[in-house]
């Protein structure tokens with residue numbers, strides 16, 4: 001069976017999507033399913049290309065046993081939308097940007113992360129960049145729960 005290619009998307013690729021990538025990788029590794037998935041993340045914006053994740057995101061991740069320090073930000077491209085099987089947006093702005101980038105034939109691949117969950121009363125993972133540490137704690141709680149349910153959903157399909 002070919003690996004399922006999954007791409008996590010946020011705005012800057014330095015807070016939410018690299019953290020989601022790290023958490024999803026950890027869940028896959030714990031289940032010894034590395035051969036079943038190809039996992040990556042990117043941003044819709046270009047401001048942070050080549051940068052490591054935000055120090056606050058690195059810290060919050062490490063506290064949950066996830067080291068994202070070696071990741072580097074990149075910008076999503078139209079080629080990504082063709083290559084990946086599932087493209088996971090953190091918020092409605094990301095979703096809109098991805099829909100504009102992709103031909104209609106690829107729109108079915110693009111989903112909001114929190115649509116895989118019944119947590120919270122928002123469909124969006126809030127952008128923590130301009131806030132304090134509380135935003136990063138909330139972010140990581142949402143991402144852990146949602147990535148677990150996303151993986152269960154993808155495994156349930158195969």
Ligand code: 4NP
Nearest residue numbers: 010011012013014015016129
């Ligand atoms: P992210 O957070 O989309 O979760 O990586 C942000 C990072 C940087 C900016 C905005 C959001 N920025 O405006 O530079």
